[in-house]
Amino acid sequence: MPPNLTVYIVDDDPSVRDALGLLLGVRGYRTAVFASGEAFLQAWQADWAGCLIADIRMSGMDGLQLQRRLNELGCLLPVVVVTAHGDVSQAREAFKARAIDFLEKPFDEDKLIAAIEEAFSHEARNRQDLDRRAQSQQLLDELTRREKEVMELVVQGRHNREIGPQLGISVRTVEVHKARLMAKLGVDNVADLVRIAMQS
């Protein structure tokens, strides 16, 4: 299991909440429980990683509303929706809002664990993506203004001979800038350069 992943449980029923916390704790997951969607939103931080298990039927904000609100906030936590009486329209709404799974109460333990694991691997992919993106951004930040200008034109597919006159510098200088920026970004061909530029 990747480190730092937490199962966030939102259910307005104290017993169900407590039981889930216990079971997942015993199975070795890190858990955090919340009594309502509002409480979860209040506590939520952008760097939380793991997955969210939310009950649909809750007094106050229901699970689907919570899911929508989190999407609006740009929260990428994968969501597993649970309900005591599933109906098709609820399931549809949940999946449209990118839920990982839709479980019915009482839970089947294996399905619950499978859903959490799927959410976690989803989350891990998300994190890797984010990390790569952050790295690329970091590398790009080290380039000078001129180097960035040269890179943009290279990525657009321009030749050194075109770039020089466009920026008002000699072709030779373009070549120097290009070699230096590729060294800074740690790439040795234009294809990798394009990839990093796209990721940022």
Next chain:
Amino acid sequence: MRPLPLLPAAGFLAAYLLFDWLSYVEPLLGLNITPWNPDTALGLVFWLHYGRRAALPWFLALVAGDVLVRGMPGGPLATVLVAAWLTCAYGLIGEVLRRQFGGGAMFGSRAAFFRWLLVVAAGTALNAVVHISLLAALDLVPPADWLRATWRFGFGDMVGVVVSMPLLWMLSTAPGRARLRAVVWRLETLACLALAICVLWAVFGYIMTSEFKHFYFLFLPLIWAASRQGVHGAALVVFVLQLGIVALVKANHAANITVPELQMLDAVLALVGFFVGIVVDERRQVAEELKQTLRLAAAGEMAAALAHELNQPMTALAVYGKACEHLLARGDTGELLKNAIRQMIAESARAAEVVRRLRDFFRTGAMQLETVSAGDLMEDIVGQFRPMFGQYGVVLDVAQAPPLVVQVDRLQIELVLRNLLANALDAVRARPQGERRIRLAAENIAGRLRFSVEDSGQGLSEDVAARLFEPFVSTKASGMGLGLVLSRAIVEAHGGTLWAEVAAHGVFRFILPALDTGE
């Protein structure tokens, strides 16, 4: 074929002869060619019950009638021959009816009634043609009178069957008798019959000079009975009217009344009555079915509530159980395990509590009526809702209750009020703070207690209002759409009505019969 029991056969014979004698009015040529033959209806009912076994008693009744009532005008041979033919012909009609309506559902629907009418009309017409031709061949009917005799005999049979058979059939079956009893022992039916006799007397006291001009008055009691008591009421009044007409004609020896024409009017009268009665019955049945559906919907709502309420402790139980399994598997028998087991015991107690509460609610299906004042009902429910309303910044306006008391199942009416207030709360939560108002009022509307729940929400469009009371229709994301269905069923069980009004803000009202002012 089992032999026919003796008692019904003897009873049939006696009744048949009585009918024959009663209806032997205005005979043509001294033969049994009369304008009204209820004896045929009796025979058909007999045949419907006993099938071909009815043939012999009917034959004997026909012969006996000819001998005793008319003194055998055509001689013994003609009497036996004619009786044999009539037994065959009537038997055929009876057999067709028996095949078509085995259980006797002739007067249950318009379609069945039509088919019955068709069989009777075609059968009697055919029989009349052959029967009179037979009499003509025996030289009992002169050829010049053939058409008149056929017309009168056929029409007499048909009117006799149409007018009398429904009532005779109802009298001959146990459920029919039970319904007739229920219909007759009512003041309204007795009034209806009294009116029928009055009208009859008035119309016929007059008719000698006015020639049925006032016949249409007879529709009055008939339509009254049919529209109130359905086909059973209609059958009764039709028969009484017919009996009255025949009795008056027979008593007055009113030769100047053209009886066959009167019969035609009477047949139309009977048909109209039966049609109205059948339509009323059909409507009533649809209404009954609807009520049953509502009852089912209410049960469904309770079941859904039960499912949710039970699901929570069951989920917790199952999850605790799994956790215990894992704890035991890794040999952890410490505080964590003990705590989990304690929780499981608490959860099963919670599930039992849910079941107990529901049982209390239903209390074996009977309502527990108690006398409650309108003010108490409102106070209780407002007390339950105040904290929640405060939490959402809802202003609750409670009007002064009138001094009325109602006899209701307090728990159930509270459930209705709770439901309406919860709906109102949901409606106003869509509004910004400061515009969330709910008003609860009770008023005295002509001695009945009307509750109103109004909210400052967006109200109902006509569309939504029309579908509001259908089960499983909900405007909410997490509702099952049965709350209002259940509420309406409860209010109706209390003899009241519940409705929503189309308005720019939410308005729900229900009305209950009140006892009196509880000063």
